Amino acid sequence: MPTSSLNETDPDFVVVDVETACSRVSSICQIGIVGFKNGIETFAYETLIDPLDHFSSFNTRIHGITSDHVVGAPTFGDVHSTINAHLAGRITVAHSFFDKGALGAACAIHQRDVIGTTWLDSVRVAKRAWPELPSHRLNVLSKFLGIRHKHHDALSDARAAGIVIVRAIEHTGMGLSGWLAPARARRGPAPKAAADGPLKGERVALLGAARDGKLARCLAEAGARIMSGVGTTTTMLVISDDQPFGRFVSGHAEYRRAEEMRKQGASIKIVLETEMLTRMQR
Template identity: 70%
Template sequence: MRPALAPPPSSDPLADATQPDFVVVDVETACSRVSSICQIGIVGFRNGVEIFEYETLVDPLDEFSSFNTRIHGISCDHVVGQPSFAQIHATVSEHLTRRITVAHSYFDKGALAAACRVHDRSSIETTWLDSVRVAKRAWPDLPSHRLNVLSKYLGVRHRHHDALSDARAAGMVIVRAMEHTGIDLVGWLAPATPRSAPAPKPAADGPLSGHRIAILGSRRDGPLAYRLAKAGARVVASVGITTTLLVVSNEQPFGRFYHASPAYRRAEELRRSGSVIDIILEDELAHRLGGYSTPLDAEPR
């Protein structure tokens, strides 16, 4: 049986001890269309403790791709008789509206917005907080800030790609980050102080000489940028008409949905218009460079 709704937001949340400090949402999708929500999980936290949960399978009224089903295990058979997004919209909106809503990357934000459009429902007005950004500031030395990696590091029980478990784990990332840094929710909602460090200068020679490389999901003054510059590349701030290569960083926050990121879509648009720009994963690029003995020959994706 699904838990009852959390109390609706009041005009003065501090006056009601049952109000969550923040809620966390996670969705799974049936196919490459981000509107195809087939499961949603929502968890509310107050004073670092979970106070409610909501989870349901959803009939996306869309096809299921084998790729997505392999990831989360949900198929068309599982959603027979389950509500559509239009039918649960009011419940989801009541949980999120006028609250601080956490999601691990903004994929979930985009999926909810797309589902609202597709099912002709009003958009959900909430204040979003990306737990990926929080984790990167709280634990900058971790090799990855993906949710399964963070859960293991923090000792949080977690079943990856289950919407309720993912939401609960992302909520614990926020709780632990506040404990670890002393930064409260208001502090995490404030934009990070921008850094003005320039991109590293490219080496005079190397297997990437002549390339102008944009990085998806990593700073252009970060470790990956320095490795690319050492190989002769000029690291640029964004994908443009002179960009020759887009490298998808291991640290990118979009997970398996990096194809939906603005940088990736811009690179694809440029390729369709005739620009010579390749797209390659960081690990594959490192393999192809192989100690700088193999010339770069990235295949378009």
Template identity: 70%
Template sequence: MSISAFPVAGPERIDGGSSAAPDFVVVDVETACSRVSSICQIGIVGFRNGVEVFAYETLLDPCDEFFPFNTGIHGITCDHVAGQPTFAHIHAAVDAYLSGRITVAHSSFDKGALASACQTHDRTPIETTWLDSVRVAKRAWPDLPSHRLNVLSKYLGLRHKHHDALSDARAAGMVVVRAIDHTGIELAGWLELAKQRSSPSAPKAAPVGPLKGCRVAILGASRNGVLAHWLASAGARVVASVGTTTTMLVISDEQPFGRYFSASPAYRRAEELRRQGSTIEIVGEHELRSRIGLQIAS
């Protein structure tokens, strides 16, 4: 595996030499282990008028251990990051790229990872306006069966190497560019839609059903979507997150993590509760639908 580190650009040249500032920037990170602060690669790309105007990528020493699970996703090992800078060393450059700008990320994972890394390395938080390209894609192409980045890239005909930070950042940026072209909604309009979005209220649980009494969290789908309504019709109370009283975590067929869903915070929280003695069940949507269908049939 060959991964190169790009030189850190100075703040005054973050637009790659262009005299015009980017309309938005895109960031993507890879992490070494389950701690989201363990950033081992970061990619940042700037777009103006639908065209890439700069790109920045580097490997990082995460100052943490590498889990085989994470290495299996992105291929980066401790040998790759030997002698590479830490997040503390490149914080100023990342801040110069993102601060005061519109920053796109595909899901909230990268936002949380940067915030956690700033805290871990005792650096000031990065102040930027975030835009989630997953939500943009769901509004632009609501009929797609999945809005994972690799699925979107294939659908849109984008060149993409999944779980490479720079390639992921480029792809997420092009998702926004294509969404603007497809819908006619400009960047400001997407930001306004993001501001207007409020947390959806969960449907009311049916008084009877095979899931009556269950408190169910969903991984990868809205609390007011099709899956949530189906769970509620079966008697379940759909909750916002995994907590100590949650009895089941249902993994949506459309969840954005692909086969790496076990890296999600909700899944890790459920696993932690199970280690502590909780009886919380982790089950896939398809399996649960089949199980309940059999119960109703009998």
């Protein structure tokens, strides 16, 4: 049956996670919703749901929920108004947009209005905050960040995904509005290096800045050739002041590649943007 603890404080964002009974994404059999404000959990809601569909052995092996567990449980149509009250008009986080699709499909099947909310994918956030990780699955992130987590329990998954967002904000200093904004494009053509200048001959890779952005143009005007990444001919890695990786920037693949090249005897320099610009002004 539904369980809920509610604080009247309006959350900065809410997190939703669903489990499904079979391959049809509309077959929601459990939902968990957690609200966060100022990095602290403000409410939690969880309920089993009768999906009015069959339970596949594959899905049951993942989450452990069977048809016996949902006897007497409400249908999605029964709890739609409660879910809508928690999500509508707010920023809603989901770890991948599977949950968004499942809610949309369930609304259609049960002839309920689609829930109007602003979606934020915590997978995308995690990939930008910790690009050095080999996987950004929720169980991997939970282990990395020290989050207590029961994988494939809807309430635990929602809570863990919310903590991922909180930690990403703390780690990078980027607020919710920044994470909601599209990632800056990094595939534009690099500016052409000036014929002369203090950086003539330097082959520069950027970390945390676009190849066609302000920093790239500044370095190119000083004679540097802007590279697509750290390679065997790169002579300098410049770390942008706006890099979103925080103190874990040294774990970024480009940074690690530059460090490995240095260990092997390559004369590649790793410098901060501020330091680089100060040098150029001397």
